[in-house]
Amino acid sequence: MARANEQAAAALxxxxxxxxxxxxxxxxxxxxxxxxxxxxxxxxDISQVDVRKVPGVGEAIALKMEEFLQRGSFRQLDALRERVxxxxxxxxxxxxLGPKTAIMLFEDFGIDSPSALSEAIAAGRLDGVKGLGxxxxxxxxxxxxxxxxxxxxxxxxVAMSLAxxxxxxxxxxAERIAYAGSLRRMKDxxxxxxxxAVAPVEIMETFKAQPYVEEIVAAGDxxxxxxxxxxxxxxxxxxxxxxxxxxxxxxxxxxxHNVAIREIAVKKGWKLSEYGLFEGExxxxxxxxxEIYAALGMQYVPPPLREGDGEVQLALRNALPRLVELGDLRxxxxxxxxxxxxxxxxxxxxxxxHALGYAYYAITDHAPDLTMQRMTLxxxxxxxxxxxxxxxxxxxxxxxxxxxxxxxxxxxxxxxAEILREFDVCVASVHSHFSQTREEMTARFVAACENPYVDxxxxxxxxxxGKRAPVDADWDTVFKAAARTGTAMEIDSFPDRSDLPxxxxxxxxxxxxxxxxxxxxxxxxxxxxxxxxxxxxxxAGLTPDDVITTWPLEDLLSFIRPE
DNA sequence: GCCGTTTTCGGCCCGACTGTTTTCAGTCG
Numbered sequence: 028m029a030r031a032n033e034q035a036a037a038a039l040x041x042x043x044x045x046x047x048x049x050x051x052x053x054x055x056x057x058x059x060x061x062x063x064x065x066x067x068x069x070x071x072d073i074s075q076v077d078v079r080k081v082p083g084v085g086e087a088i089a090l091k092m093e094e095f096l097q098r099g100s101f102r103q104l105d106a107l108r109e110r111v112x113x114x115x116x117x118x119x120x121x122x123x124l125g126p127k128t129a130i131m132l133f134e135d136f137g138i139d140s141p142s143a144l145s146e147a148i149a150a151g152r153l154d155g156v157k158g159l160g161x162x163x164x165x166x167x168x169x170x171x172x173x174x175x176x177x178x179x180x181x182x183x184x185v186a187m188s189l190a191x192x193x194x195x196x197x198x199x200x201a202e203r204i205a206y207a208g209s210l211r212r213m214k215d216x217x218x219x220x221x222x223x224a225v226a227p228v229e230i231m232e233t234f235k236a237q238p239y240v241e242e243i244v245a246a247g248d249x250x251x252x253x254x255x256x257x258x259x260x261x262x263x264x265x266x267x268x269x270x271x272x273x274x275x276x277x278x279x280x281x282x283x284h285n286v287a288i289r290e291i292a293v294k295k296g297w298k299l300s301e302y303g304l305f306e307g308e309x310x311x312x313x314x315x316x317x318e319i320y321a322a323l324g325m326q327y328v329p330p331p332l333r334e335g336d337g338e339v340q341l342a343l344r345n346a347l348p349r350l351v352e353l354g355d356l357r358x359x360x361x362x363x364x365x366x367x368x369x370x371x372x373x374x375x376x377x378x379x380x381h382a383l384g385y386a387y388y389a390i391t392d393h394a395p396d397l398t399m400q401r402m403t404l405x406x407x408x409x410x411x412x413x414x415x416x417x418x419x420x421x422x423x424x425x426x427x428x429x430x431x432x433x434x435x436x437x438x439x440x441x442x443x444a445e446i447l448r449e450f451d452v453c454v455a456s457v458h459s460h461f462s463q464t465r466e467e468m469t470a471r472f473v474a475a476c477e478n479p480y481v482d483x484x485x486x487x488x489x490x491x492x493g494k495r496a497p498v499d500a501d502w503d504t505v506f507k508a509a510a511r512t513g514t515a516m517e518i519d520s521f522p523d524r525s526d527l528p529x530x531x532x533x534x535x536x537x538x539x540x541x542x543x544x545x546x547x548x549x550x551x552x553x554x555x556x557x558x559x560x561x562x563x564x565x566x567a568g569l570t571p572d573d574v575i576t577t578w579p580l581e582d583l584l585s586f587i588r589p590e
Numbered sequence: 591g592c593c594g595t596t597t598t599c600g601g602c603c604c605g606a607c608t609g610t611t612t613t614c615a616g617t618c619g
Contacts (some may be wrong), residue, residue, distance in 0.1 A: 054602055058591040085592050123608080125617050160610055208619090221619085245607060252607095262619090264606095282603095282619065289603045294596080300604060 031074040035095050036067035038104060039088070044116055045107035047126045062088045064283065065336065067530075070537040072503065082337070114140030121170040128158075145171040181259055182492040183559055184522025186210050186217035189239070193222055193261055196237050201226035203271060207278035211330045213562025215525035216492060219260035221278045225268045234263050270302045272315035277301035283335025284328070291323050291339070299323075331565035350565045351544075353558050355577040358387035361431065361454050361485055361517060361545035362554070366410055367393040367400040369549045373410065377417055379551040381424050387580050389427035389452050390414060394441035396433040397458050404446065411449075425580055427451035431485055436460045436467070438474025440481065447480035452587055454517065454545075456485030461498050468500040476508040482587045483543045484509065486519040486526040493523070502531055503538070510539040513589065515575050520560030521547045532567035541586070542569065544576050 043059035062083040066073060069081050078084055078092045094101040111133070118129040121141055132138040135156075138147055147153055148168045159167075190206040198204055201224040205211075208221035224230060231251045235243055244252040244260060252262045266274035277285060278301065292299040297306050303313030304322055312318040320327045325342040329350055332338040341347050363369035364376055371379075373390060380388040392410065393400040411428045418426045429452035432440040440447070440455055447453055455475045463471065475481050487505075488497035509516055516535050519526045524547065527535065532542065544560040546553050564574060571577040575586055 052591085055591050057602075062591085083592070087591055123617060127616060158610080158615080162609065166608090219619095247607065250606065277604095278619080280619075285619095286603060293601095293603080298604090302605090 031072055031096060032066050032069055034099075035073060035078075035092050036063045038095050038100065039063035039066065039091070041116070042091070042101075042104045042107065044119065044126075045104070045111050048111050048115060048119070048130050049107060050130070058083070059088070061283070066092070070533060112139045114143070117141055118144060121167060121174055123163075123166060123170060141171045141174055144168075180216040180218050181257065182522050182525065183210065183213065183215055183217060183562070184556070185257060186220055186259060187522075187559075189255060189257060189259055189261070190220050190222065192239060193220070193234075193237075193263075196239075197222075197224065197226070197230055197234060197263070200230045200233055202268060205275065207275055208280060211279045212281065212333055213331045213559070213566055215522075215528060215559075215563065217259070219262060222261060222263045223266050223271075223274050223278060224263065225271060226265055228265060230265060231263065266301070269310075270313040272317070272319055273299070273303040273313045274301045276316045276319055279330050279333060281334050284333035284339065285335075287335050287339040288320075288323060288325075291325070291343075295323075329565060331562055332568065334566070348568050348570050351561060351569050351571045351574050351577060352565075353561045355571045355574070356385075356544060356557060356561070357578065357580070358385045358389070358576050358583070359546050359548070359554065359557065360389040360427070360429065360452055360483060360543050360576060361391050361519070362389065362548040363392050363431075364390060364410075366406060367397075367402055371551050373413060374417065375551060376548070376554075377421065377424075377426065379554055381421050383554060385424055387425040387427060387583065389429040391429035391431045391452070391454050394430050394432045396435065396441045404442070429453060431456055432481065433458050434471060434475045434484075436463065436471065438471040438478075440475065440478060444480060447478075450480070452482050453480050454483045454485040455481040457487075457489045457498060461489060461495070463498070465499045465501060468498050469504050472500055472505040473508040476505070476512045476514040479512075481514055483515045483517050483545075485517045485545075486521075486524050486547065487516055488526050488528070488531070490526055490528075491523055492525065497526075502534060506535040506538040506540050509535065513541075513586065515541045515543045515586070518542050518544045518560045518563050518574075519547045520544060520556040520558070520563075521553065522556060522559045525559060525563055527563070529563045529566035532563060532569065536567065536569065536573060542574050544574055 039059055040063040043056050047056045065081050065083045074096050079089045091101040115129055115133045118124055118141055119126055136147060138144050145168050148164050153159055153164055190210055194204050204224040206220060206222050210217050210220055228248050234251055239255045240253045241256045242254045244254055250262060250264045252260055254260050289299050292304060297304055297311060304311040304319050312322040317327050326345055326347050328338055328342050359380060362376060364373045365371060393402050395402045414426050414428045428450060430450050432453055432455040434440060434455050434457050475484060490497035516527055544557060544564055546556050548554050575583055
């Protein structure tokens with residue numbers, strides 16, 4: 028996704044929200060949102076190609092986008108910004124407060140921000156207003172209070188362990204139980220967790236009594252929502268056994284994917300809901316997702332691809348990619364030991380990797396320029412000797428002595444060529460000077476790619492979800508350099524990094540880049556984070572061929588050191 | 591606004607929950 032696409036999509040998204048607030052037609056709102064999402068995810072730069080190539084963009088939106096590309100806004104957006112203060116748009120971020128209520132609050136009471144709303148409630152200015160009873164007002168006041176916290180999404184590592192905890196706590200009472208939603212689609216951040224169960228209604232009482240529950244948000248026979256102590260909301264839904272597949276399909280989403288496949292059902296004269304695929308009263312399919320997709324005449328779509336950005340068309344043409352899977356991985360090319368900032372010894376890490384059945388495994392401790400790690404060339408060479416000895420214990424797993432180099436502000440790395448060439452594999456990463464300008468950062472990455480000994484760019488955006496923003500670089504230029512120089516981009520599986528993100532993976536692949544799915548482990552349990560990296564790769568539609576860490580050893584070695 | 595094996599007009603996904611509305615509107619996913 029190019030920068031122009033992101034900005035244009037954000038403007039269109041803002042327009043759709045303002046348009047909804049001003050009572051605009053709901054179908055047009057959806058058209059704008061659909062187009063905004065399609066533009067954001069489009070592989071080509073819309074400032075370089077005709078924006079009409081993007082699916083969902085017709086003449087009217089194309090003209091708006093062209094005007095945006097020229098001057099950074101468009102006439103209709105300016106007009107609505109004039110009418111609706113930004114704070115009113117922020118009002119709709121308050122849970123349970125939608126466009127209808129927001130615009131009423133603004134027009135009738137001059138409330139133009141979440142804080143103005145809580146002041147008005149506290150002052151009693153909204154008492155007795157039609158549609159706003161005492162409970163509603165209390166909920167809104169609390170909603171504003173929690174806005175900051177509620178709007179914060181957690182990374183997939185936090186969400187996955189919470190989901191697994193919830194399922195473990197309820198499994199004894201359920202015939203079937205599983206998580207759905209964006210977690211099942213392996214998004215890198217999760218807003219809330221959907222758990223489905225085939226179970227007696229008493230499971231709701233068990234759920235509400237769990238120690239991880241902070242507050243019960245809603246309670247019914249079919250659905251109970253709680254806010255957990257981590258701040259994440261969990262929805263538990265009890266579904267009929269016979270419609271398990273339909274429920275999993277429906278609640279896995281995404282919304283856009285479901286709209287697309289429902290349209291297919293409607294065209295066949297059928298109806299698809301969370302209870303099944305129906306022709307009138309007759310059930311066509313409901314028990315499994317597989318039979319629903321089959322009945323609709325399409326391939327089964329793996330959850331990570333269900334984003335409504337073209338996968339349905341591919342599935343109808345039997346043209347979905349054969350996605351890379353966890354079982355395809357033959358190794359890990361970015362791991363640490365207690366020689367630098369890892370907490371496990373070389374021997375422990377290697378033994379754990381061997382237990383995973385890897386064909387190769389690289390140890391890549393930090394290099395000297397990250398001074399706090401106190402690495403020296405002597406220490407690195409001593410480690411190499413120990414690795415060569417350890418190799419004899421593991422004849423079926425090739426140990427690679429690597430290093431994680433630091434890409435300096437000018438794109439140079441820690442050691443000169445004569446030292447770099449003695450390593451089996453070199454990962455190079457940005458660990459400092461995060462706030463360079465876009466031009467400097469881009470040149471920095473390009474220089475690193477052009478270093479013939481740099482094999483992999485580690486955690487390219489250097490983001491830490493919720494803590495550190497990604498660095499600013501012209502990724503099109505960086506990826507072109509990576510493709511040209513045969514430098515792989517890392518998909519760092521550590522869940523708070525999830526770096527590269529899947530949108531950038533798609534963009535890099537478009538340029539012909541290969542990827543290394545690595546754990547960046549600093550401890551034995553981290554080795555298993557690879558499932559998150561595989562999730563990112565799947566969301567980007569990668570096949571095993573795209574991922575060098577699925578390749579046989581010989582192919583991998585010739586990629587690293589072409590002679 | 592978009593779109594087309596219902597094709598240039600007319601449809602665009604659908605059900606659950608909440609609060610207060612005594613029959614439903616708003617919001618969410």
